[in-house]
Amino acid sequence: MGFCPCFGFSKSKKVKSDHIKKQPSYEQRLGTVSKKSVDSRFKSAVVKDGPSAHFSATFTYEELSFATNNFRAESLIGRGGFGAVFKGKLESTGQQVVAVKQLDPSGIQGDKEFLVEVLMLSLLHHPNLVNLIGFCAEGDHRLLVYEYMPLGSLEDHLFDVTPHMEPLDWNTRMKIAAGAARGLDSLHSANPPVIYRDLKASNILLEDGFNPKLSDFGLAKFGPVGDKSYVSTRVMGTYGYCAPEYASSGRLTIKTDIYSYGIVLLELITGHRALDEVNGHQEYLVNWALPLMKDHNFSRLADPMLEGKYSMSVLKKVLEVASMCLGENANSRPSSSELAQAMDYLFSRKNESKKVKNDCAKWPEIDFSPSDTKMILDKDLDRDRAVAEAKVWGVKWRERREQIQRSISDEDKR
Structure with a gap:
């Protein structure tokens, strides 16, 4: 994944071998990340028109390795920002086809991304958000299991x-x-x-x-x-x-x-x-x-x-x-x-x-309409009323734009 052009990458500093400390275990690092990077507000977060929480399944590394044919190249379907994605079939759920993202074990940053994604997708549910089926946090292995999206990206x-x-x-x-x-x-x-x-x-x-x-x-x-x-x-x-x-x-x-x-x-x-x-x-x-x-x-x-x-x-x-x-x-x-x-x-x-x-x-003549899409698509909806609603919202949209432009202009004059 590429990053924004306006910020640079700092060169990694060489560290003498006698100063290298033993890396903490995954569980220790995950605990550290939990305390430092997870906002306490998460516990009380609520999503509008959806369930407030969802508990994802946990899988062993062996299960996911078997599901993806040992993460072989023929199972590879892409690469995300933090690791490779493999197509697999879960034995435990009746040969359900899934996408398994194997995070690159590159250290504390990867742990943070892993935790954030598990927490976010356990909390947030919507037809236009990918569904997290489960995850694996075994030793240093970090894997996420999603519903399989057959048409790719x-x-x-x-x-x-x-x-x-x-x-x-x-x-x-x-x-x-x-x-x-x-x-x-x-x-x-x-x-x-x-x-x-x-x-x-x-x-x-x-x-x-x-x-x-x-x-x-x-x-x-x-x-x-x-x-x-x-x-x-x-x-x-x-x-x-x-x-x-x-x-x-x-x-x-x-x-x-x-x-x-x-x-x-x-x-x-x-x-x-x-x-x-x-x-x-x-x-x-x-x-x-x-x-x-x-x-x-x-x-x-x-x-x-x-x-x-x-x-x-x-x-x-x-x-x-x-x-x-x-x-x-x-x-x-x-x-x-x-x-x-x-x-x-x-x-x-x-x-x-x-x-x-x-x-x-x-x-x-017609601008954007604020009407519910189902109403707009309803064949029995009175066409004149729909046009009238669209025109009214079009005027409001233009007025809002003009108001914003005036405020920006006033700021520039100051």
């Missing part, structure tokens, strides 16, 4: 498209974007809120039907509570997805995740990576896309793989959402709740996805 289908693969169409991309927004909102709606800190294409896994689930919560942290507006922490993340204010100051807020979501949204629209190699040098997607968005060069932003099969009006609206997520002023970015509502509405307009001409670019 968004990265696999968006960037690593092979000749025998069908490129993602517009409706599927919007389905993934809407589901990822709902998953993010479930984290931010927790009490205390959870900051994901590693939202990216490779961490959005896909089950049958291209239903997305967020995964890899080793970097997640509890957000600020009370009168605190941010959490101070070591800057961690992935190249191209890291919010600029977090990368420069280490001040972490839930709006840090919103910026990352904006990058993922741009990836879904353009088919370009957050950080890609162009003409022999690396280029950030946001630096390429924002000037085109300001010039209203929308058709150039659309992935050629879409072959023009999308609604220009919906494309513009999705780009507007992405633009707001990427605002330099973190406070001006929408909340995860607003994102989930907006993306659900835009996905509901999937029937508008059709081949378009580059010149059919009139901005539509």
Whole structure:
């Protein structure tokens, strides 16, 4: 996993052999991590509209070794931020197919990530969050057992498209974007809120039907509570997805995740990576896309793989959402709740996805709707009322934007 470009890696210092201390056991290190890194608020944390706790199963190393055919190369299905992931079958649960992540035993940092992920996924449950089945903490072995996601990651289908693969169409991309927004909102709606800190294409896994689930919560942290507006922490993340204010100051807020979501949204629209190699040098997607968005060069932003099969009006609206997520002023970015509502509405307009001409670019009257997606999709819903609701919320959305822009302008004048 790559990390944010704005912070460097310190060179490891050589230590004389006679000063090397014997490493503590895994249980000792886990105990240390528990005391130092686990927020006491976790014990009373509650997730909105979901169970407050879930007890994951424990497995022996022998069980998981047998399930993955001794972690052989043919069982390897990918590599996460902190270790390799293997496909396996659990004998104890009737040959259930699972994904087993074997963490790299690199020391205390790995212990912390392991503990955080077990605790977070034991607490947080949502249809758009990957389900933790169990774990293994035997000796120095640290393994996590998840539900198996048969379609792999968004990265696999968006960037690593092979000749025998069908490129993602517009409706599927919007389905993934809407589901990822709902998953993010479930984290931010927790009490205390959870900051994901590693939202990216490779961490959005896909089950049958291209239903997305967020995964890899080793970097997640509890957000600020009370009168605190941010959490101070070591800057961690992935190249191209890291919010600029977090990368420069280490001040972490839930709006840090919103910026990352904006990058993922741009990836879904353009088919370009957050950080890609162009003409022999690396280029950030946001630096390429924002000037085109300001010039209203929308058709150039659309992935050629879409072959023009999308609604220009919906494309513009999705780009507007992405633009707001990427605002330099973190406070001006929408909340995860607003994102989930907006993306659900835009996905509901999937029937508008059709081949378009580059010149059919009139901005539509209807803006994002706050209505429940089920209501929007209900065939019996009065169409005039739905349009009226959409227009009302569109006005509120624009007023909110203008208010934020005025406040930013006033701050600049001071």
